[in-house]
Amino acid sequence: MADAARQAGFDVVAYRDARVLPAEWQAAVGSRGLVELRDVPVLDADVAAACGMLNHTPAAIVARCGRAHPWPILGVMPVATWRQVLQARSDALGVSCR
């Protein structure tokens, strides 16, 4: 999903859910060869709660020009659908950064 988002022109910043312990995280990303995810920061629990991201993992927030869309994208989904939702969130945030 991260690759699909990048291919669609989004920058992807990943965070580890604090409820996933470091050893478990390392084992999971290591088993899939996801080197770039090894040392991602931990998502602050208060931020996660404020963004509505605690009820389901994974969840994604789309931000543009310093503004985050208030609706998290929940769960995993087919690539075409994922890109469609990303684009909808981005469009809703507007096209200008002024």
Place this chain on the structure above:
Amino acid sequence: MPLTRWSHAGGIAITLSALCCGSAVGQAVLPHDSACIAPLAYYPLDALEVGGDDHGVPVLGTYERISPDGRFILRSYSGARVGKVSLMELPESTGQVKIFRTPLANEAFPVQGTWRYLVDVNGEHYRLNAILLQQASARPLFKGGMTGFYAAASELTSSIDASATPKALASARQIILIRSLSWPQNADPDTQGVGPLQLATIAVEDDGQSARVVRRSGPTFICGGRTPVDGNVYALPMLSVDGTEFSAIPQVPRSGRPSMRVYGLAPQGDADAHPCDLRADLGLSPSKAVSGFARGGQAAWLAYSDLGYVYVHDRERQQTFRMDHGRHRVLASAFPGLTRDGRVIYGATWRECADAACPEQAGYVVADPYQSEAWRAYWRSRGEPMPKACITQAEVAAERADFARLHNLPR
């Protein structure tokens, strides 16, 4: 090596460790089975059996699916110790959780309603009792239905169209209809607008020994007609236990904000079209909403978790009731379930004491919603007697007996 050995002939289950015992909170001590069940019961897992994290906390797994009688929990992402997917058996009263390995992977799922089969994400169906007896060595009976992540299946209670039944099947052999739901599979991106989800139905002939698919329909796109209202992307889809509804959160609604909603499906197994009519809207975006069993002609309750608490939603009364906690720092998982008799069962972590140094535990919680403070407060506020004050031990025992009979399991 299997963690639990089940001798079917002798009806004896032997576990390798007897270190942990379930404990009930506030259980009424009455001699007969018309007594209420405990309002809350906690069944901790043993890290020696399921594996532990760096702090020794038992590995809980990620997804839990609850059998209709509440006896079994299908647990995904179980950890290295017990395999990718395991079956947990809760004790009938007190005792330890028994663990069974399975040949399943990823988000394996049961055929809801009966649990007649457990389904791997590749569509292979296994008989429950075969997995209990043979564990990871169990072999699938047949393959069919929707596959992949977020797939869910339910046994339909409606009969199939007799005229569409092959003559060869006009026998006494049992025909079972299984409806399954998932994301569109192998769909061209250009067809995404056709519908956000797909349904498939298979008819299975089962003589109790062997089983085979005798008819398939679908996958069929559904709910494309709702696009002007709900958009065409739904998150966390879940089929109801009778297969006639599903819950999901539209991710790009045309108005309002994403919220968990329930939609209707045609009850007939061979239906080509589905109404997708909106039947409930929780107005919030919780975890996956899992349906219970409809009783007395009323809509099935829903169970879900939100920020660590578990709730049931009574659709007839349009009321939501929070389940109590009987331990400290209880954090519920995202997949509670409702048994046929109405118990709420979920995975959770908790602590036995308030002290910060108190070790964390992980396991399963069984809650009686009718004994919850929220349910009682609701009826007190109305000045009316509660229509149901508790789930009885007799009700639980009856469900357990029915389920054991259906699956040829020892009681």
